[in-house]
Amino acid sequence: MDFMAFGQNLRVDNALIDHEHQILIDCVNRLHDAIVNGDERMVVAKTLNDLIVYTQTHFYVEEELMRIFNYPAAEQHRQAHQYFKEMVLRVQVNFQQRVAMVPDSLLQFLKEWLSEHFLHVDKALADFLRGKALS
Template sequence: MTSISDFDDSAAHAVDMEHKIELDLVEALCLEVRNGKDQRAIASALQQLSDYTETHFISEELLMRLNMYDSYAEHVKDHVHTLEVLRELSINHALGTSSLVSGKIVSVLEFITHHIATHDRRFSEHLLRQKMELNYLYF
């Protein structure tokens, strides 16, 4: 039988998979920047990362709201910051100042990795606690 608890499990698993894809896309961009030869490939990797990140954040924020996550506002500040930095990188790259992209991409990778290890982990623990409370109440 499907329950709220089952939904939360599969949603949490989907978010974990999204984090893996997110990190893979950042690493792909780092690789393109390190190669530094193909400006179109860098632009494409940057666009893919930005689009995916925005979609992932929408999905994660919806899950937080559905689960009445008490640190929602604090968590979303990190998301907003990440999207601003990615937008800034895209603009710099489009203006031909790609050196700014290579100078910042490592800090973007570190920021996203830190976000996943702290904020996203805290949210996963929140989901786990909620699941345990629901199991206690209904079973």
């Protein structure tokens, strides 16, 4: 069973955003599997990096949608993305410097933060975008 499931409850009903969230969840599940299976550092590093790269891509897409359509709550949404990126990048730096392994608490943080963000912050954006050209 996957560590993080993309259940109906996490969908925001925007095809593009939901598609990208599915990919993000796949990245989280791959990182989880690599850690739980005790894969080599290189494998863990790669899955963590894939997650970070895709997160940046996805956040950029949402931020562009907010910019194009003048989304009123764009600044708070951007700050939430910024917070998440900083948290995950800090873990990556510690891991790369061999200060620490990827902590299990990161997995819990990823699951909880992303679920909460999808459910509330991204859902609000998707609702705003509904009926607009790109939604």
